[in-house]
Every structure is written in structure tokens, then in C-alpha cells.
Amino acid sequence: MAHQKTRTSKQMKMRLNKFISSNTSYSRRKADELIQAGKIFINNKPAKIGTQIDPKKDKITIRGSEAETINENLITHQTKKIYLALNKPANFITTRSDDLNRKTVMSLVPKIENLKPVGRLDKNTEGLILFSNDGEFINKHTHPRFECEKEYFVKIKGMLSDKEKSALEKGIMLEGKKTSPAKIKIIKESLKQTTLTVTIHEGRNRQIRKMFAQLKHDVKYLQRIRIDKISLGSLKKGEYRELTLNEINAN
Numbered sequence: 001m002a003h004q005k006t007r008t009s010k011q012m013k014m015r016l017n018k019f020i021s022s023n024t025s026y027s028r029r030k031a032d033e034l035i036q037a038g039k040i041f042i043n044n045k046p047a048k049i050g051t052q053i054d055p056k057k058d059k060i061t062i063r064g065s066e067a068e069t070i071n072e073n074l075i076t077h078q079t080k081k082i083y084l085a086l087n088k089p090a091n092f093i094t095t096r097s098d099d100l101n102r103k104t105v106m107s108l109v110p111k112i113e114n115l116k117p118v119g120r121l122d123k124n125t126e127g128l129i130l131f132s133n134d135g136e137f138i139n140k141h142t143h144p145r146f147e148c149e150k151e152y153f154v155k156i157k158g159m160l161s162d163k164e165k166s167a168l169e170k171g172i173m174l175e176g177k178k179t180s181p182a183k184i185k186i187i188k189e190s191l192k193q194t195t196l197t198v199t200i201h202e203g204r205n206r207q208i209r210k211m212f213a214q215l216k217h218d219v220k221y222l223q224r225i226r227i228d229k230i231s232l233g234s235l236k237k238g239e240y241r242e243l244t245l246n247e248i249n250a251n
Contacts, residue, residue, distance in 0.1 A: 127224035
């Protein structure tokens with residue numbers, strides 16, 4: 001029996017960085033950075049990289065003044081990991097709170113501790129936006145090194161010439177820096193309007209709108225329809241759904 005108790009005790013242990021990632025918006029990598037910076041404490045003692053903790057017995061605190069932490073922020077339990085997809089309507093801003101009392105995307109999803117938007121969409125852009133409280137999932141879909149594809153449905157003013165299409169596909173100079181190559185697919189075109197899809201993996205502020213503005217084409221409508229292997233599908237505007245296991249675990 002004693003041997004069985006020992007096994008059970010070991011099964012309850014988990015790496016500190018995994019525990020932090022499961023209970024905050026931080027990835028494991030960011031958790032390790034905080035540990036190295038001396039901001040993580042276990043039972044009021046400075047933590048070390050690779051430490052194993054008992055979530056039910058050990059008291060974990062994050063100390064510091066970073067944007068997403070509160071001094072003496074106590075992590076007391078593991079929370080269920082949440083993964084949601086929302087079809088964002090226009091006129092909602094992508095932020096967790098707003099001092100000007102504007103409508104935010106957080107009002108469209110359940111109130112869950114540490115739930116946050118995965119990336120951004122500007123106020124006038126509609127479509128797919130993800131939410132999670134899993135730091136690793138958030139990092140995977142936002143950090144530039146993962147080159148996570150985002151596909152957009154776009155309507156622009158005027159006809160996009162072959163030369164302009166080629167320029168976008170190769171990359172254009174935007175605010176002093178060349179954009180990464182884009183994938184452009186023309187759906188319908190006329191002298192007054194072109195309907196197309198654009199796929200990029202960068203996440204610069206208002207990038208799609210700025211790319212077409214650089215070519216003197218105003219964006220009349222913009223909707224994100226895919227992030228990596230997660231598609232908007234038939235999700236209605238303003239509604240959300242839980243991601244499937246395949247979507248969550250897709251590489």
C-alpha cells in the first residue's frame with residue numbers, strides 16, 4: 001500500500017512552467033523567463049527552472065508589475081483549458097477591457113478567468129477570432145516564428161491588375177519594411193470592384209488594409225475566414241463555438 005501511495009504522489013506532480021501555462025495566459029517559455037527573472041515563488045521561496053510542484057499543496061505566486069500580472073497574484077488551482085472560435089461583427093474592438101467603454105469582443109464570449117483573444121482584428125473587420133486561456137496555444141497562433149497562416153475574404157475598390165497582384169504575392173514595402181509573400185486568389189472582378197482572398201502569416205496592425213491602400217485600392221469589406229487549419233465555416237456573426245480536438249491539436 002505504501003508503494004501505491006508513493007506512485008499516486010508522483011502522479012500529482014507537474015512541472016512548474018506547465019502549471020503556470022495551464023492557469024495563466026503565459027506560455028511555458030514565458031513562464032521560464034519569469035522564473036529566471038525571479039518573479040515566480042513556490043511557498044514564498046524563489047522558484048528554479050525545471051521544478052516539479054504539487055498543484056494541490058504548493059502555493060505558487062507571480063510577483064511583478066507586468067501588464068498581465070498583479071503583485072502577489074496567487075495561482076491556487078488548475079483551470080480547464082478553453083478554446084473558442086468567434087465570428088466577430090464589425091464595431092467591436094479586440095481588447096479585454098476598454099477605458100472608453102466601447103464594445104469589446106469579450107462581451108460576446110463567456111466570462112472565464114484568463115480567457116483572452118488570440119491575436120487581433122481591427123474594429124471594422126469581421127470574421128474569425130480565437131479565444132483561449134492556454135498560453136501555449138496562444139503563443140503558437142501569435143508568435144511570428146510559427147508563421148501561422150491567416151486567410152481573408154476581401155472586397156476592394158477597382159480592378160487589381162496582374163502587376164499589382166504579382167507585387168503583393170512577392171511582397172511590397174510597407175512602412176519601411178517589406179511584407180512577406182502573400183497568396184492572392186481572384187474570385188470576381190470588374191472595373192468597380194474586385195473580390196478576392198488573401199493569405200498571409202504576418203500580423204502587422206491593419207496590414208491587409210494598408211497593403212491595398214499602398215496600391216490605391218480602398219478596402220470595402222474585410223473578413224477573416226481562416227486561422228491555420230481553423231475555418232470560420234458557417235458560424236453566424238456574433239456567435240461562438242468550441243474548437244474540436246483536431247483543431248486544437250493541429251500542427
